[in-house]
Amino acid sequence: MGRFLTLMKSGIMLDLYWLKNNRASFISMMLWPYLMLGLVLGMGFIFGSSEAFQRNIGLKVNPITYFVASTVVVMACLGIMWDVGGNVLFLKWIGALPYVIVAPHRISMTLILSYIPRYLFLTMFQLLEFIPLIFLVEGIKQGIFKLGVMVLALTLGMLPLLGFSALFAIVFMVTGEEESNLLSWLNPLILLFSGAFYPVALLPYWAQLIAWALPSTYTIELARLSALMGSPRFAQIIFLMGILLGMAMFYNLVAYSFIGVGERRALKKGAL
Amino acid sequence: MNTNIAIEAIGLVKRYMTYERIGLFRRRRRVVEALKGISFNVRKGEVFGLLGPNGAGKTTTVKILATLLLPDQGTARVMGYDVVEEANEVRKVIGVSLTVEKGFFWKLTGRENLKYFGMLYGLDGQALERRVNELLKMLGLDDLGASDKLYEEYSLGMKARLSLARALLTDPPVLILDEPTLGLDPPSARSLRELLVRLAHEQGKTVLVTTHNMFEAEIICDRVAIINEGLILAVDTVKGLKKKVAEDVSLEIGLILPAKISSSELLEKIRSATGCPCTLLHGEEMHKLKIVAPSEEVDEVTALALRLLHDYKCKVRRVDVKEPSLEDVFIKLTGRGGF
Numbered sequence: 001m002g003r004f005l006t007l008m009k010s011g012i013m014l015d016l017y018w019l020k021n022n023r024a025s026f027i028s029m030m031l032w033p034y035l036m037l038g039l040v041l042g043m044g045f046i047f048g049s050s051e052a053f054q055r056n057i058g059l060k061v062n063p064i065t066y067f068v069a070s071t072v073v074v075m076a077c078l079g080i081m082w083d084v085g086g087n088v089l090f091l092k093w094i095g096a097l098p099y100v101i102v103a104p105h106r107i108s109m110t111l112i113l114s115y116i117p118r119y120l121f122l123t124m125f126q127l128l129e130f131i132p133l134i135f136l137v138e139g140i141k142q143g144i145f146k147l148g149v150m151v152l153a154l155t156l157g158m159l160p161l162l163g164f165s166a167l168f169a170i171v172f173m174v175t176g177e178e179e180s181n182l183l184s185w186l187n188p189l190i191l192l193f194s195g196a197f198y199p200v201a202l203l204p205y206w207a208q209l210i211a212w213a214l215p216s217t218y219t220i221e222l223a224r225l226s227a228l229m230g231s232p233r234f235a236q237i238i239f240l241m242g243i244l245l246g247m248a249m250f251y252n253l254v255a256y257s258f259i260g261v262g263e264r265r266a267l268k269k270g271a272l
Numbered sequence: 273m274n275t276n277i278a279i280e281a282i283g284l285v286k287r288y289m290t291y292e293r294i295g296l297f298r299r300r301r302r303v304v305e306a307l308k309g310i311s312f313n314v315r316k317g318e319v320f321g322l323l324g325p326n327g328a329g330k331t332t333t334v335k336i337l338a339t340l341l342l343p344d345q346g347t348a349r350v351m352g353y354d355v356v357e358e359a360n361e362v363r364k365v366i367g368v369s370l371t372v373e374k375g376f377f378w379k380l381t382g383r384e385n386l387k388y389f390g391m392l393y394g395l396d397g398q399a400l401e402r403r404v405n406e407l408l409k410m411l412g413l414d415d416l417g418a419s420d421k422l423y424e425e426y427s428l429g430m431k432a433r434l435s436l437a438r439a440l441l442t443d444p445p446v447l448i449l450d451e452p453t454l455g456l457d458p459p460s461a462r463s464l465r466e467l468l469v470r471l472a473h474e475q476g477k478t479v480l481v482t483t484h485n486m487f488e489a490e491i492i493c494d495r496v497a498i499i500n501e502g503l504i505l506a507v508d509t510v511k512g513l514k515k516k517v518a519e520d521v522s523l524e525i526g527l528i529l530p531a532k533i534s535s536s537e538l539l540e541k542i543r544s545a546t547g548c549p550c551t552l553l554h555g556e557e558m559h560k561l562k563i564v565a566p567s568e569e570v571d572e573v574t575a576l577a578l579r580l581l582h583d584y585k586c587k588v589r590r591v592d593v594k595e596p597s598l599e600d601v602f603i604k605l606t607g608r609g610g611f
């Protein structure tokens with residue numbers, strides 16, 4: 001437990017220092033979701049009204065709430081995959097990886113645990129940014145409920161994604177090549193299969209099979225549920241929560257077993 | 273294991289797999305043997321130098337001892353802990369610095385970087401704060417006004433100091449430093465060397481340092497291992513090593529080479545004509561040919577070398593005969609220079 005807390009604290013410390021010294025970059029990071037949302041909505045309103053949007057998706061839903069949920073959850077998924085999976089490459093690039101390895105913790109634990117505070121802080125901060133907008137379009141009562149579901153989706157959705165992204169970290173540890181960052185082309189594909197751009201139901205059958213194996217699919221689904229629901233449908237929420245918890249166990253167990261092997265192979269190969 | 277021994281390496285072997293492209297889609301696998309069974313030990317409280325040219329196997333050895341690389345064969349122990357089986361225990365007793373020019377977060381200050389790594393290494397609260405302040409002062413970063421500067425604004429000298437500060441964070445009994453003064457200006461290198469000697473001789477730390485700088489090894493190391501092509505050629509004190517070539521003298525010939533001459537061919541000719549190991553040190557205005565020759569044959573070797581140089585149309589500017597240095601020991605042991 002002490003080790004767990006130490007790693008979490010070191011992660012918090014690193015992020016606070018980074019935010020303190022990079023205010024401009026912090027501000028642009030905070031503006032980014034609004035810009036993304038503005039672009040999506042702007043494009044949407046050029047081609048049609050909110051009513052047209054509701055007719056197209058066949059549900060009575062406010063496009064602003066729908067896209068806020070999508071934006072926050074997609075950014076969170078991308079953040080986890082880049083920061084946990086790609087962190088090995090980043091640390092290697094700045095030359096700090098050997099010094100993280102010589103800490104008396106498993107490298108994988110360091111990468112994952114020290115990332116959790118950053119994820120929670122940045123994701124929740126991005127969600128907070130949208131509170132006025134959600135309250136404006138949904139009203140306070142509905143807004144609180146929908147934000148609650150989004151918080152749940154983002155928190156629960158993080159758990160399987162941590163294990164899932166740790167699998168990328170293993171690949172990067174073993175291959176040890178900074179130039180072959182497969183995340184740059186794999187991330188958009190994962191998001192596509194997860195239904196970030198099109199509903200999963202519209203994808204071909206083989207792509208749907210991939211979609212159901214990806215944890216991000218359920219995170220996105222749960223977050224969107226908050227927007228789609230006119231009234232609380234707890235059964236659906238609990239069903240998705242169950243799937244996310246199951247996937248969290250599966251992916252984290254797989255990552256835990258493979259990471260030890262990956263670390264050893266990387267140390268043998270001299271890839272670290 | 274002898275209780276006076278801090279680091280013990282026995283028969284370390286390490287092979288790397290490299291791939292050579294031989295066509296558009298084809299690659300050939302090549303095995304590079306970086307260490308060919310090296311053995312040595314480092315006593316507690318001494319500064320021990322691993323001296324060798326680039327590619328000799330110094331960094332590979334250091335990485336194995338620092339638990340960053342697994343050996344293919346052989347064993348190594350640090351403060352009695354096996355580097356493979358008890359890697360976590362080893363990590364608790366070592367401080368490591370592998371490169372001085374990077375290894376920190378660029379957007380954090382020196383102090384913040386140290387605090388982050390300190391926490392990662394298990395320090396916390398007041399103890400962490402106190403240790404970081406102590407190190408910033410001890411390494412002179414406070415005096416340079418660098419403690420609260422962003423790392424990206426650091427000079428190489430400041431980076432080297434910060435790197436050593438990180439290695440000292442947990443006050444470990446063993447320091448493993450890979451070329452800690454590489455690229456530093458003479459004053460920075462000098463103060464860092466003085467500090468390493470103080471750490472060993474006043475605080476009792478064991479310092480393993482790799483270098484290809486003979487001068488540095490001669491000044492700071494209590495004992496030196498000469499490593500070349502993955503093999504340890506000799507381990508002794510600098511004095512002891514010099515004794516090995518005491519019957520020899522170092523012949524230094526200052527010369528200017530004609531534009532088209534191949535220096536390796538010239539060296540090979542001199543080597544085979546004189547039967548003595550030699551090397552060519554390149555200078556801006558003048559090159560220096562060093563030949564390690566037995567003292568009773570020095571006149572004959574000088575005459576032979578001068579004749580050959582004349583044949584190759586080299587302009588000889590100076591001839592000196594000197595007592596052997598550590599560099600001469602290296603030339604004698606390896607048969608060549610090449611640093």
